[in-house]
Amino acid sequence: MNKKIDVAIYVHEFLPEVGHSRAMIETLKHFPAEQVNNLHIIAYDICNIADVIKQYENKVVIHQCPKIFYRPFLIKMIWFYIYCFYIDAFKLDRNVKKIGIGIASLSAKYINIQFIHQEWEPIYFKYISMPFYKYVYKKILFFVFRKIEDHIYNQSNVKFSVLSQFETDYIKKKFSVQDKNIITNYSGVNFDRFKLLDQTKLVSKERIIEIFPELVNLDENKVTYLFIGALERKGVNFVIREFLKVTDAQLIIIGRPEGSSSINIPTSPDIFYIPFTKDVHLFYQYSDVFLFPTLYEPFGLVILEAASMGLNVLTTKKQVGASELLADIKGIHLFEGSEQFNIIPIRAPLSYSDKLAVREKVMKRMQPYSWNKTGSNFWKLLND
Numbered sequence: 001m002n003k004k005i006d007v008a009i010y011v012h013e014f015l016p017e018v019g020h021s022r023a024m025i026e027t028l029k030h031f032p033a034e035q036v037n038n039l040h041i042i043a044y045d046i047c048n049i050a051d052v053i054k055q056y057e058n059k060v061v062i063h064q065c066p067k068i069f070y071r072p073f074l075i076k077m078i079w080f081y082i083y084c085f086y087i088d089a090f091k092l093d094r095n096v097k098k099i100g101i102g103i104a105s106l107s108a109k110y111i112n113i114q115f116i117h118q119e120w121e122p123i124y125f126k127y128i129s130m131p132f133y134k135y136v137y138k139k140i141l142f143f144v145f146r147k148i149e150d151h152i153y154n155q156s157n158v159k160f161s162v163l164s165q166f167e168t169d170y171i172k173k174k175f176s177v178q179d180k181n182i183i184t185n186y187s188g189v190n191f192d193r194f195k196l197l198d199q200t201k202l203v204s205k206e207r208i209i210e211i212f213p214e215l216v217n218l219d220e221n222k223v224t225y226l227f228i229g230a231l232e233r234k235g236v237n238f239v240i241r242e243f244l245k246v247t248d249a250q251l252i253i254i255g256r257p258e259g260s261s262s263i264n265i266p267t268s269p270d271i272f273y274i275p276f277t278k279d280v281h282l283f284y285q286y287s288d289v290f291l292f293p294t295l296y297e298p299f300g301l302v303i304l305e306a307a308s309m310g311l312n313v314l315t316t317k318k319q320v321g322a323s324e325l326l327a328d329i330k331g332i333h334l335f336e337g338s339e340q341f342n343i344i345p346i347r348a349p350l351s352y353s354d355k356l357a358v359r360e361k362v363m364k365r366m367q368p369y370s371w372n373k374t375g376s377n378f379w380k381l382l383n384d
Contacts, residue, residue: 005382006096007031008040010084010105012076015047017278019301020101020114023163023187025052027112030375033059040096042087042105044070044080063087074141081106097382103148110382111152113162113298117145119170119319120233120296127295127338128232128258153177161185161378163299164321183381186325188371189304189362194281196310196359198352204286211279215252215272218286222270223249223349226287226311228280228302231257235293235316235338240266242343243291249345251291252283284309288350293341294320307332307362310355316341325369331358 009024016022028039033055041049042063049060069079088107092098100108102115121142130138152158153175160182162168168184171177201220209216218224225246227239236253243251250270254277257263265273277283280302284290290306292315297303299321307313307326317323317334326332335341 004035004037006038006040006093007036007382008042008092008096008098008108009101010042010098010108011101012043012080012104013045014041014043015045016052017276019299020112022301023114023299024099024101024112026188026190026371027375027378028053029055030372031379040087040092042084044076063091072137074137074144077144080104099382100152103145103152106148106152108152109155109158110378111158111160112378113160113167113171115298116149116167116170116174117142118149118174119167121146123296124233150175156181159381159384161381163187165324166319167298167321183377185374185377185381186321186369187299187301187304188369188374189301189308189366190371191308191363194284194305194308196308196352196355197285199285201286201349204282208279208282208286211277211282212274215274217269218252218272219250221349223289223346224287225249225251225289225291225343226254226283226306227251227291228254228283228306229292229294231255231263233258233295234297235295235341236263236265238293238338238341239291240271242341243271246343246345252287254280254283280305281309284311287311288346289314289343291343292316293335293338295338297321304362304366308359308366310350310357310359312344312346312350312358314341314344325365326362329358329361329365331361 011021014021016025036059038061039056039059040061040063044065046062046064065080065083069075084105098105098108099110099112101112160171162171162182162184163186165184168182172182205218205220225243227236253265253273256275284306289312292303294316297320303313303315303322312331314333315323316337318337323334333344
């Protein structure tokens with residue numbers, strides 16, 4: 001009989017709306033819950049656990065970091081480390097399996113890689129403009145990130161679950177990680193949550209405007225382009241640049257700019273903007289083409305989600321993990337990088353059958369990369 005273990009997850013936001021948290025939640029859902037004695041969650045923001053990981057009922061122990069410091073991020077991060085030190089010292093058994101999302105924990109020995117700051121830093125300073133005071137702060141912040149990554153990732157007893165091959169290659173080379181301590185563990189896609197419905201655009205629009213009445217002027221007869229994500233890193237400027245060349249279409253932008261920055265979203269009757277939604281599947285259902293010229297994307301769950309809903313997907317492949325899984329599928333267009341990105345227009349909104357054809361190809365391609373496999377691989381890493 002397998003011995004039960006205690007597991008601790010360290011992450012700033014344990015929320016299904018946040019990409020890296022959604023990946024960890026889906027992974028946890030596919031652990032053998034009966035072999036988990038207690039699941040400790042250490043985070044600033046925590047969702048209703050019963051809504052996302054029901055199988056751990058009565059096993060979850062929540063440690064919510066007091067929100068004494070929330071900004072700037074550097075102070076928030078330091079405060080979170082202090083809180084984690086307290087939890088480690090007084091609340092956790094010494095044998096607990098500690099999983100850190102990236103650098104969320106200094107003590108975790110199992111790292112779920114969602115982002116590598118040393119890899120993102122040169123891209124960030126190349127493409128993102130900012131006032132001088134912010135430039136100085138960001139230089140300090142990235143310096144701290146580098147030191148923490150070096151401290152955590154160079155330890156010989158740390159093991160890594162990495163969500164793309166290009167990131168595995170980078171980590172092995174950068175931090176001299178041995179093969180036995182690292183696995184490439186692609187994310188999956190929840191085809192039940194992201195289920196394509198046979199319904200008209202008008203019905204989809206009505207569901208959207210129940211939640212977002214400000215989108216009432218969406219035109220269901222026009223081709224709809226969709227962008228979702230952190231505006232700067234995901235490349236919204238490239239989206240806007242190319243969309244302004246397109247006629248008889250509309251664009252929905254969902255996402256927030258980085259703190260203290262601003263994005264110039266043109267005022268246009270064909271461009272619609274909302275900063276956030278928990279109902280992203282409604283927008284996949286309504287839209288025709290997903291635009292995602294991301295500058296750096298260790299994986300990119302939204303790429304898979306949009307493709308699984310049958311949208312045409314236009315994204316980049318350089319340093320984009322999900323693109324490794326979607327090559328050569330009709331309707332999926334991979335550009336070398338953000339600079340090469342352009343919109344390939346379509347003449348009319350996609351029909352249900354058009355979308356279904358893309359969805360079926362994606363489902364077939366993703367059969368070897370299910371969330372069940374992701375969870376099984378991570379569980380094996382914890383117990384090797």
